Amino acid sequence: MGSQKSINHAAAADKFIANESRTDWHNASVSYLRKKRDVGAALVPEWETLRSLASGIKNNVLGNLDQYLEQFEKNAQANGVQVHWAVDAESHNRIVTSILERHKVKLLVKSKSMLTEECHLNPHLEARGIEVVDTDLGERIIQMRDEGPSHIVAPAIHIKKEEVGELFHDQLQSEAGATDPQYLTEVARQHLREKFLNCDAALTGVNFAVAETGGVVVCTNEGNADMGAHMVPLQIHCMGIEKIIPRQQDLGVFLRLLARSATGQPITIYSSHHQKPKEGGEMHIVIVDNGRSKHLGRDTFRNALKCIRCGACMNSCPVYRRSGGYSYGYTVPGPIGSILTPGFNLEKYKELPFASTLCGACSAVCPTKINIDEQLYKWRQKVYEEDYLDKTKETGLSVAGNVLSSAKKYKRASALMRWALKWMPRFMTHNRFNAWAKKRELPEVPGESFRDWYRKNRK
Amino acid sequence: MSHQSIRVALFVPCYVDQFYPQVGKAALQLLEKCGCTVDYPDEQTCCGQPLANSGMEQAAKPIYHHFVETFGSYDYIVVPSASCAYHVSHHYDVIEQTEVVKKVRESIYDITAFLTDVLHIESLGARFPHKVGIHQSCHGLRGLQLARSTEQMIDPYSKWEHLLHMVSDLELVQLERPDECCGFGGTFAVAEEAVSAKMGKDRVRDHLNSGAEFITSGDMSCLMHMEGLIRRNKWPIQVKHLVEILNTDG
Numbered sequence: 001m002g003s004q005k006s007i008n009h010a011a012a013a014d015k016f017i018a019n020e021s022r023t024d025w026h027n028a029s030v031s032y033l034r035k036k037r038d039v040g041a042a043l044v045p046e047w048e049t050l051r052s053l054a055s056g057i058k059n060n061v062l063g064n065l066d067q068y069l070e071q072f073e074k075n076a077q078a079n080g081v082q083v084h085w086a087v088d089a090e091s092h093n094r095i096v097t098s099i100l101e102r103h104k105v106k107l108l109v110k111s112k113s114m115l116t117e118e119c120h121l122n123p124h125l126e127a128r129g130i131e132v133v134d135t136d137l138g139e140r141i142i143q144m145r146d147e148g149p150s151h152i153v154a155p156a157i158h159i160k161k162e163e164v165g166e167l168f169h170d171q172l173q174s175e176a177g178a179t180d181p182q183y184l185t186e187v188a189r190q191h192l193r194e195k196f197l198n199c200d201a202a203l204t205g206v207n208f209a210v211a212e213t214g215g216v217v218v219c220t221n222e223g224n225a226d227m228g229a230h231m232v233p234l235q236i237h238c239m240g241i242e243k244i245i246p247r248q249q250d251l252g253v254f255l256r257l258l259a260r261s262a263t264g265q266p267i268t269i270y271s272s273h274h275q276k277p278k279e280g281g282e283m284h285i286v287i288v289d290n291g292r293s294k295h296l297g298r299d300t301f302r303n304a305l306k307c308i309r310c311g312a313c314m315n316s317c318p319v320y321r322r323s324g325g326y327s328y329g330y331t332v333p334g335p336i337g338s339i340l341t342p343g344f345n346l347e348k349y350k351e352l353p354f355a356s357t358l359c360g361a362c363s364a365v366c367p368t369k370i371n372i373d374e375q376l377y378k379w380r381q382k383v384y385e386e387d388y389l390d391k392t393k394e395t396g397l398s399v400a401g402n403v404l405s406s407a408k409k410y411k412r413a414s415a416l417m418r419w420a421l422k423w424m425p426r427f428m429t430h431n432r433f434n435a436w437a438k439k440r441e442l443p444e445v446p447g448e449s450f451r452d453w454y455r456k457n458r459k
Numbered sequence: 460m461s462h463q464s465i466r467v468a469l470f471v472p473c474y475v476d477q478f479y480p481q482v483g484k485a486a487l488q489l490l491e492k493c494g495c496t497v498d499y500p501d502e503q504t505c506c507g508q509p510l511a512n513s514g515m516e517q518a519a520k521p522i523y524h525h526f527v528e529t530f531g532s533y534d535y536i537v538v539p540s541a542s543c544a545y546h547v548s549h550h551y552d553v554i555e556q557t558e559v560v561k562k563v564r565e566s567i568y569d570i571t572a573f574l575t576d577v578l579h580i581e582s583l584g585a586r587f588p589h590k591v592g593i594h595q596s597c598h599g600l601r602g603l604q605l606a607r608s609t610e611q612m613i614d615p616y617s618k619w620e621h622l623l624h625m626v627s628d629l630e631l632v633q634l635e636r637p638d639e640c641c642g643f644g645g646t647f648a649v650a651e652e653a654v655s656a657k658m659g660k661d662r663v664r665d666h667l668n669s670g671a672e673f674i675t676s677g678d679m680s681c682l683m684h685m686e687g688l689i690r691r692n693k694w695p696i697q698v699k700h701l702v703e704i705l706n707t708d709g
Contacts, residue, residue, distance in 0.1 A: 014653040023657065038609060047612035316610065318640045322657050355651060357644030357658075358512065360601035364610035373601075377550075380514035389514055393646070398518060401510050404473070405521035407502040407529075414477050435649040439656040440687030443478040450476045450483030454499050 006348055007330075009355040013323035027321040029157055034315035036264025037365070043266075044256065053253045055369035058306035061244050062296060068211040068244045069287065075214025076285055079276040086288045089119035095286050096121060096203070096236060100130055103234050103282075105200040107131045111139070111225035112218060113205030114152050114309060115238050115288060117331045133195045135224035137188055144171055150325025152332055153262045153311035158324055192224065202228030204274075206239035207308070208254060209285075212247050215275035216285060219258060219268040226272050233281030237274060241292050242305040254308060257367040261310035295343045300378050304339045306368040313362035313372060319355055328352060335362035339375040342382065350388040353379035414449065421445045465577075467495045468533035470567075472540045473505040475679050482679055485706040486539040486570055492706070493578050497537075502529045508546040512645045516553055523554050531559040535577065536567040539702050541599030541677045544569040549602065570702060571605055571677045575618045581625070584709040588628035591704070592671035593619050594662070594685070595638050596678035605677070608638050619677060622705055629704070632669035639665070643684035659688045667696055674698045 017023050041047045061068055073083045086092035092115075100108060108125065110116065110132055122132045122143070134143045138156035142149055144167055149155030156164075161179045168174040174187040204225040208217040216237050218225050229235045245254060251271075259265040277283035296302050314320045314334035325333040330341050330349070338356060341349035353376045362372040383389055403409045421429060422445040430437040448456075467490060471483040490497045507522035526547065530536045538544050547567045554560060574580045599605040599619075606617035623629055642648070642658025649655075663685050666674050674696060676682050682698040689696055 010651045010653070013651060017653045017657050020657075027661075041612050044612070318642065318658050319651070319654050322654050353514075354647065355654075357597065357640050357642060357647050357655075359597035359640035359644075361597075361608070361610060361638075361640070364601050364608050377512070380512070381516055382514075384514035384517070393513060393650070394515070397510050397513055397515055397646075401507075401515065401518045401522060404505040404507065404510075405525050407504055407525075410473070410504040414473070418477055435652040436687070438652055439691060440659070440684065441690040442687065443474075443683055446478065446480050448480065450471050450480035451499075451501070453480055453484065454487075455501075458499070 007328065007351055009323065009327050009329075009351045012327035012329075013319075013355075016324045016327060017322060023322055025160070026158060026324060030151070030315050030321045033154065033263055034312070034365075037261055037312055037315065038264070040260040040264030040266065044260070050253055050257055051367055051369055054257055054308075054367055055306065057245060057250050057253060058368050059303070061246065062242070062302060062305055065241060065244065065296065068246060069241060072209055072211040072214055072244060073287075075212065077214070079214050080283070081214065081276060082282065082284045084284060084286045086286055086290070088290050089288075092119045092238065092286055092288045092290065093121050093124040096238070097125065097128060097130070099234070099236060099284055100125070100201055101128070103201060105130060105234070107133065107195065107199045108201050108203055109133050109135050109195055109199040109224075109228040109231075110203045111135045111205070111228055112220050113203065113238055114149070114331055115205055115240055116203070117149060119288070119290065133192070133199070135192050135195065135228060136220070136222055137185065140188060140192065141167065148326075148331060150333065151311060151314055152309050158326075196227050196231055199228065199232055201234040201236065202232050203236040203238065204229060206237050206243050206285075207258065208245050208251060209239050209243045210246075210248050210251070211244055213275065215273050216243075217251065217255075218272045218274065219255070219270065220272070221265075221269045223270050226270055229272075229274060233278060234284075235274065235277070235281065236284045236286065238286045238288060240288050240290070242307075258308055258310050261312040261365070261367040291344050295340070298343065301339065301343060301375055303370055304336065304343075304372075304375060306370050307336050307340075308368060310367055312365045312367065316361040316365045317356070318359060318361070319357065323355070328355070335372045335376070336370070339370075339372055339379060342379045346382065346386055347388055350383045353377075353383060411451070418445050418449065465495055466534045467497045468530050468536045469497050469499045470503055470506075470530065470536050470538040470543065471499070472538060472543050472679070474683065475539065478683065479679050479700070482539055482700040482702060485700065485702040486537070489570070489574075489702050489706040490537060492584075493574065493580060495578075498533070500529050506543045506546050508543060508550075509645055511546065511550055516550065520554055523551055527551075527554075527560050527563050530563055530567075534566065535573065536563065537570050537573045538567065539570045539677070539700060540679065541569040541571065541596050541603050541605060542680060544572075545598040545602035569599060569603055569605070569677060571599065571618050571622065572603060574705075575621055580622070583622070583625040583705055585625065585705050585707045586627040586629075586709045587704045587707050589672045590630045590632050590670055591623065591673045591675050592632045592634055592666040592669055593617075593623070593637075594641060594666075594674050594676035594678075594681055595619065596676050596681050597638075597640050599677045600638055606638075619701065622701070623675070626704060626707070627709060632666070632671045634665050634669050636662075636665055641681045641685055643681050645680075648684055655684070656688065659684050660692075663688055663694060663696065667694060671696060673704075675701050675704055677701045
């Protein structure tokens, strides 16, 4: 267990919400993605069947992952691809660095990889004098701001176009005060074009790795991942071990679900299949564990690895939309992040399973049917079992537990509580120590409880 | 329709017992109107959810056993709270699954589902001449599937609407976000006070914008949270539990 400071989601959320109009704007922007998902999904009559298929395929993958990975490696190697295995983030970064250093790479263009964010590849490369440029617009914006992603599909969703205008003005010398998205995109395009023309290697993430072909599939809208991979002889694709799907035909299930779940699009603009190196070039695939196989060993929680990173759970989460991605303190925020992170470091992320009302929207929207809300509930039990529950909370609830397991104690305690709430002066019940009463009234206390009424009138 | 042969135990959740006795009374009277023989077991306390949702289900086990002991002999356990019904049916899997535990988990019903699925109520003789917005509590909606949620791509249905359509002169309003959570979430309401209050505010605002005079729900806990905000901000809207509306006189 790590000794790092715990993520305080509630405090970060409190700060985010302090700017209420911005919170409303963030909520509306993220909700817009969800609304588009609803429209897109409704156009597929067999949507619920597709979800069941996807869930079944992923269950099969997780149950036979070792075999599929070996099959994938064998087929990829037969295609002339160099396959590397990384046990953790550090070894991933080392592998990528050694490939780049061997080719004397000065400039790497990178696209669509949450995994390299997870492994903190950028600072690792920069420390070794290799320039990295994220080429997807959202990713480039947050890179220029020296921030991490706040959403896995729309990494810069927390940033307004006015702020992008200022950023580009400062760093790319665009017109001051520009807010027109088309103009700003053109500025980014010209800036990135120069990077593409001068880069020595390209790196992308992987959406699906097909065991039977040894190929990888990368889904993007901007095409920058392809621009990079096609420009230079050296291409690298980094993937978590869970990205495997058994057969090419399974893409027919996942590609239909992924883009619709993410943004409501029938399919991403580009679904690029990378199978073998270019003539005279090199293609590398880095397969990363970084805690995943440990997670696979946890019966209750393993199916979180079915995630295809569509972001629909974030878009559906009423908490995420009002607390922002950074409040979760991890690359993958929101509901799915809250069930993955406790597996990496329970002490550090012990608050995240509680950053939810357990409303269940995440599970209901998930294209691979991950039981996210149930896992949040189960992680809460782990937090208590491992003795990480806040002691004030624990003591209070232990007293309540004792009272509630006996009718006699319950009757006595409740009479006392109602008496207190009715007769205590308001400053004692409505104060800064009572979080309920900060913005809410306490319920009015009736003259008698239901039980008292029943006893008088019905017994 | 007479259902006098069915022995129904009324479970009144702890916070309803203490703060909203009128909801317990309405539930009792409504079940009796529908012909049930209703008993209120005096030994009842709570289903244990407040502890379990905080991670302390191990510490809640004595409450679970007490609940099973109190309610084990009835044909049906009916509760005016989808959340409590959901907890007993879905989370009492951590105690030994004896015959009586299994029976309790199967025979507990949220009152909405009991009226529609067991009693098959088709008319009520109730009247409520107001504009009403339904707050679909999450445990009722996604937990007990009392209605279709917007995530699901299946034909729409709603057991709440089915019952409210039987009430004369009641007008249901259309909401912008028909199934967004209100932000109560048990201890979430205090542990994540800022998000909770903001969610509640947004939820009430949606009902206000739709012209509703009342917000109704099958879960008083959601309504307690929203009522707290309504009273603090003096918003022109009230809350009423579903059974209070269904139990009105025609």
